[in-house]
Amino acid sequence: MRKFIFSIAAIMLAVSFCQCSPKSQNDETATDVPQEQILVGAESLDEYLPLLEGKKVGLLSNRTGILSNGTHLLDTLLSSEINVVFILSPEHGFRGDADAGELVSSSVDEKTGIPIRSLYDGKGGYPTQETMDEIDIMVFDLQDVGCRFYTYITTMTKTMEVCAKNGKKMIIMDRPNPIGFYVDGPILDMKYKSTVGYLPIPVAHGMTFGELGMMINGEKWLPDGIQCDITVIKCKNYTHQSRYTLPVKPSPNLPDMRSIYLYPSMCYFEATPVSLGRGTDKAFQMYGHPNMKGYKYSFTPRSVDGAKNPPQLDRECFGVDLRTEPPIEQINAAGINLEYVIDAYRNLNLDSHFFRSFFELLIGQDYVRKMIMSGASAEEIKAMWAEDVASFKEQRRPYLLYEE
Numbered sequence: 001m002r003k004f005i006f007s008i009a010a011i012m013l014a015v016s017f018c019q020c021s022p023k024s025q026n027d028e029t030a031t032d033v034p035q036e037q038i039l040v041g042a043e044s045l046d047e048y049l050p051l052l053e054g055k056k057v058g059l060l061s062n063r064t065g066i067l068s069n070g071t072h073l074l075d076t077l078l079s080s081e082i083n084v085v086f087i088l089s090p091e092h093g094f095r096g097d098a099d100a101g102e103l104v105s106s107s108v109d110e111k112t113g114i115p116i117r118s119l120y121d122g123k124g125g126y127p128t129q130e131t132m133d134e135i136d137i138m139v140f141d142l143q144d145v146g147c148r149f150y151t152y153i154t155t156m157t158k159t160m161e162v163c164a165k166n167g168k169k170m171i172i173m174d175r176p177n178p179i180g181f182y183v184d185g186p187i188l189d190m191k192y193k194s195t196v197g198y199l200p201i202p203v204a205h206g207m208t209f210g211e212l213g214m215m216i217n218g219e220k221w222l223p224d225g226i227q228c229d230i231t232v233i234k235c236k237n238y239t240h241q242s243r244y245t246l247p248v249k250p251s252p253n254l255p256d257m258r259s260i261y262l263y264p265s266m267c268y269f270e271a272t273p274v275s276l277g278r279g280t281d282k283a284f285q286m287y288g289h290p291n292m293k294g295y296k297y298s299f300t301p302r303s304v305d306g307a308k309n310p311p312q313l314d315r316e317c318f319g320v321d322l323r324t325e326p327p328i329e330q331i332n333a334a335g336i337n338l339e340y341v342i343d344a345y346r347n348l349n350l351d352s353h354f355f356r357s358f359f360e361l362l363i364g365q366d367y368v369r370k371m372i373m374s375g376a377s378a379e380e381i382k383a384m385w386a387e388d389v390a391s392f393k394e395q396r397r398p399y400l401l402y403e404e
Contacts (some may be wrong), residue, residue: 288319
């Protein structure tokens with residue numbers, strides 16, 4: 001090995017969520033604030049319940065919308081006699097178990113009888129006018145993983161747009177960014193705007209949803225410069241240097257913190273023929289292909305919940321095992337690491353057939369593919385976006401809600 005390789009029925013509510021402790025995922029890094037002292041926005045009931053009393057409320061959330069006692073925000077609102085009219089669900093559905101990109105139908109929560117309306121039903125991802133007419137206020141509570149191509153950013157932005165156009169207030173229950181301690185990657189060239197890249201920000205933006213919401217308004221990124229009336233319920237005891245372990249996996253193929261830390265470097269394989277481990281229990285912690293040469297490690301993607309038809313299904317793939325090495329500290333210090341993609345590109349020798357058109361939507365610029373094909377190193381490519389990183393850090397500064 002080369003030396004550098006280092007369909008929704010109902011949500012399981014209070015009972016099932018109570019099985020997840022705030023430290024249920026392994027994180028090998030230290031933190032400047034003890035994990036148990038970091039409180040998500042949804043914990044601050046005294047700040048948001050007065051804003052919701054007597055109002056018709058829409059809740060945009062999924063299985064990540066839990067409090068430290070394991071209770072879902074939906075249960076918290078209902079027990080406080082808040083009138084939740086409907087639930088909106090993002091990619092992967094309200095239970096968080098649908099495949100990446102899988103269309104999810106609307107349904108009804110069996111426990112409460114509250115309608116669950118899917119924003120990932122192939123109809124554009126916007127809350128409908130009928131939906132907006134039913135509420136006075138929108139509550140947003142999703143856990144981000146800190147990358148531009150994670151579609152919850154797009155979901156929040158589109159929801160802000162519809163709320164702004166309808167004069168509806170939106171409350172953002174803020175949550176820590178698990179990779180909020182660095183900014184890396186090129187700023188999106190907006191000619192590549194898509195569901196997996198919706199804002200002119202770097203791949204790893206280093207911001208929370210609350211901060212991004214403030215920036216979307218401040219930079220007038222919504223159509224025609226309209227602004228959404230938002231209130232951010234901040235996290236407590238969180239800084240951008242905190243190492244926050246997610247209490248539940250945010251989507252089916254990010255099973256633990258190691259996958260989340262590797263995600264900014266590995267997701268580009270989605271636009272190649274190479275498997276990144278979808279169809280295994282450690283997606284984003286390996287990569288390989290049936291025709292890769294010189295590697296002893298192998299894995300075989302299978303059809304599983306959350307990855308029903310993964311790339312290279314039922315074919316033995318040879319490649320690189322990242323499940324234990326490199327150390328997490330090294331992964332995080334490196335930030336976005338294109339060595340993995342470059343290694344597979346050179347090994348397979350497919351030239352332009354290695355890349356799919358989707359690649360630019362993920363990386364956000366056209367020079368990266370060209371530089372890889374010309375033989376440039378990961379360091380040389382990374383130097384190309386250094387100015388983007390520096391300028392974005394300054395641009396975002398007025399919107400930061402937490403100490404850097």
